[in-house]
Amino acid sequence: MTVTAGAGPDASTTGHRDAAQIGRTEAGPRPLPPLGDQRAVAGLAPVSRTLPSGLRVIVVARRTVPTVELRLRVPLAGAEPTHPARAELLASAILSGTERRGRVEIDDELAGIGGDLAVMVDPERLLVSGSGLAAGLPTLLDVLADLLTSATYPDSDFGRERERLVERITVARSQPRTLAREALQRRRYGDHPAAREMPLAQDVAAVAPDDVRALHQAAVLPSGSSLVLVGDLDPDQAIDQVAKALGDWSTAGQASELAELPMLTGRDLLLVDRPGAVQSQLRLSAQAVPRTDERYAAVQLANLMFGGYFSSRLVENLREDKGYTYSASSHLEYTPSAATLLVETDVTTEVTAAALLETRYEMARLSAVPPTEADLESARNYAIGSLLISLDSQPGLASTLSGLAGVGLGAEWLSGHPARLAAVTPDQVARAAEEFFTPTAFTGVVLGDTSVVGTRLRALGGVELP
Template identity: 65%
Template sequence: MSAPTRRSAEEIGSTPAGPRALPPLRPQRAVPAPDEVDTVLDSGLRVIAVRRAEVPMVEMRLRVPFADVSGVENSDHPAVAELLATTILSGTQRRSRVGIDDDLAGVGGEIGFAVDPERLAVSGHALAEGLDTLLEVLADLLLHATHPDDELARERERLVERIEMASAQPSIIARRALQERRYGTHPVTQEMPLPEDVTAVTADAVRALQAAALRPGGAVLVLVGDLDPSDAVRRVEAALADWTGGEAAGMPALPALTARDLLLVDRPGSVQSQLRLSAPAIGRTDPRYAALQLANLSLGGYFSSRLVENLREDKGYTYHASSSLELDPHGAALLVETDVASEVTAPALLEARYELGRLAVVPPTADEVESARRYLVGSLLISMTTQAGYASTVASLAAHGLSAAWIREHPARVEAVTVDEVAAAAAEFFAPIHFTGVVVADAARCADGLRALGGVEVP
């Protein structure tokens, strides 16, 4: 008996008449709504508990508005808040750092804290049977963290070192310059404190900020896992009964993002340039949002996009070029970014502007829209497949005042978008005249080319 003939992948995918046609995609199935309770406690804390019993675990996400509302320029709030997040696990009035770790380890749990200009974020998980312990440790940290002087001194030194290292990174320099170009001195720009501000922070200042600003009103606690939602809410209410004190401090409204020339930020000796372009956008509740998402994907939102095809595949200017939507409870923005060699700074900016203009006047084709649609719907569904992913997605939506129903319903909205609606969104939002931004580069090497190109403020 002779051995079977082996065919290559190309042969399998072809016929004498040409390549085999891909079978049509099946209709998108509706995402079933899980068993869920979404309620606000008397303290003002919003609790969302969702039953997802795939594994015997519980994921926890807590988002507390934690903005600087002092109105004082060069406030020390970012530095104090950052040290609060790094020292809160150092111990409480009842537990040492080791005691916290031991209690969580006993239920297969972890807790982590992070802070940004808008909120304090807490992420954690535990075995389902350890939910009470997870909530008890959380309450102890929120109410009784001591921020010991010696721990704060050590964390202060570590934080200064991390900031100094990060501040030398081109991406961090570009991000800081972009935020200032877009929003001036608004607190949202204070994404990283200055080393000298961190050095000046005392343990008393950290304790005072926790007592004054870490409040439940307006905060959101999400629990997703092998739990009974109503029972989980009762457990939260019991564990956090003493967490009171009114409304947490929300971020003031962002200033309008206005179009103007890009700003050249000199970085002497740099061998690469960072291009960051930004324009106003719309949020999730706008009826045009799904069309905007598809237009953005076609431009640079994933690998099969126009920016990647032009700047990476055709010109070879960069390894990475992208466009994205930045969503904030107070606004939304488009961001186009790429890093290129210094000698092609002006040509790369020219091509990026060209692709923006081309998208606005030569909108995505039906094939481009369909490819973006499949990618977007698949990404949405993937984000909900695990307990951790679902918890993070729900917490993010809740920060924008939305429920989990939005993410379950959004695939259908994406499916309903027409090619004409994507074209309209492309024309409305991606025209180059709507953008501002920064070019971080060695001015000695790039200024002449950028000046000749125009639309760049060269100091």
């Protein structure tokens, strides 16, 4: 079928209008419709209760679909050098079986409620994520309780999980992004446990099933942990179901929180040699402020305008104007007590020094040339809109609440944040830029071929060569 009504000059011959024709009228380009009013954060009305075991349970009724999302956060930090290897194997093998269920039985019971469970670990915590039909919550909780109280880590399955983990680590450490991340963590935190995000393959290979069983018994504890449920639930009834299902979870001891991280201070970037590399990885980081700080909203918006979304100054400079990279970004990384700024981009080896120069230039320009009201409004709309989108789904809301619970915040912080963003002025953004985006406030690494990039980086300054 050929559509010609209202077509542009070529529609009669081509039979369709291209994007340029659709976007124009005889008077010129079609104006964009105005943005509608921002919606407020929907009433969350969480119900929270701390069980006798010390487990904090937070439930939010969200009856959009008849399902439930589960997030269990267990602090699982450890200072011992081989702790990451044991923790990773715990997360990899915990679903292998329990005293009551084998791996197949676990999968079958979860499938019967349209559910699943996944486990991951980092230097700070063990996180169990799950979902299923709301009517199947008792089954989901029963399987979870079984894993928490009687996971067996059977020898045969454990060996296969260990081999797979060694292989994944070996492959990951061949990737430049992984190498850059590890170098950045060492530059930021030295020997702090937070720097050991990925265990050594040889440490994993040396872990025995009994090592992981002992870690589970000693460290996977309810006191200090939090469980978030979001879905088609009655909150009080759901908490009662949790109390019943997890009543046998050990009450001895306290889950282990990550030791306080050192505050970042500005110093030279470290050039890490990667001979023959055709790309360089730039990773810059500086200290920021926690979400409870009155400056946080201004820092968040300053970060967006610098490199936090596609319309940012860094993207426009490095990608759109210079063509140095496909992707450049900055974002806030949250730690238990604060936050850090992370700027990252990958560029061809030949433009490494030029890309670093332009990155520093944009940092300085953020305070020297404050944003206009239009720039600020664009970033503000993006920040508020992104927050609302993240809370629209059950999984997004559950993950957000779990992350906030880990730093002692709750739904009231979410509800009040759009208003805090709306109150930020261009002057406040400029002050935040002066304090947090000054180039000398950053440290970090450049991963690249020293024989190619070293001379120019030395001339640029602010880079420590190997």
